[in-house]
Amino acid sequence: MRRLLSALAVTSCVLAGLPAVTLAQSLPGLTLFSGVKNENQLPFRLDFGGQTNSWDRYILRIPEKKMKLAVAQFAITYPNYYKGTFDPKKVEVKVKGKKVPLSEVKWNKEGRVLEIYPQEPVPAGNKVEVVLSNVQNPAFGGTYYFNCQILSPGDVPLLRYLGTWILSIN
Secondary structure (H helix, E strand, O other), X not given: OHHHHHHHHHHHHHHHHOOOOOOXXXXXXXXXXXXXXXXXXXXXXXXXXXXXXXXEEEEXXXXXXXXXXXXXXXXEEOOOOOOOEOOHHHEEEEEOOEEXXXXXXXXXXXXXXXXXXXXXXXXXXXXXXXXXXXXXXXXXXXXXXXXXXXXXXXXXXXXXXXXXXXXXEO
């Protein structure tokens, strides 16, 4: 009996000490020397691990504290060295976990911007998720800064900076 209990204790210690392998890259964690102020860094998740030259789903989050204004358009810009591809037909916006109907999604490859137009403005003060499915990650790894800008309804037609997602593809 004593040997059995000892074996169980050792086994449980070994199993508890092994790190869990996950496929999803979650929140960005602590980023040092990024050039983006901490209060401007936005959380995200890469559902399939952010592996180079593979398919992925990006869940780009905007916390409710950043949503100070209603949003009539989201504009996501990315750097010129990001060579991945997006599927505009597979873009979703979720507010409080519910899909928001979109009137249009445009991917301007030359301007390096993904423009998302909800049918109705997204109300202020809500947690928002922008879900990009069927993303082809770039062939080469790196750190990519995806900037979120918004246009408010009835506002001066200038995009306002909301924050930056710092994605790592490896």
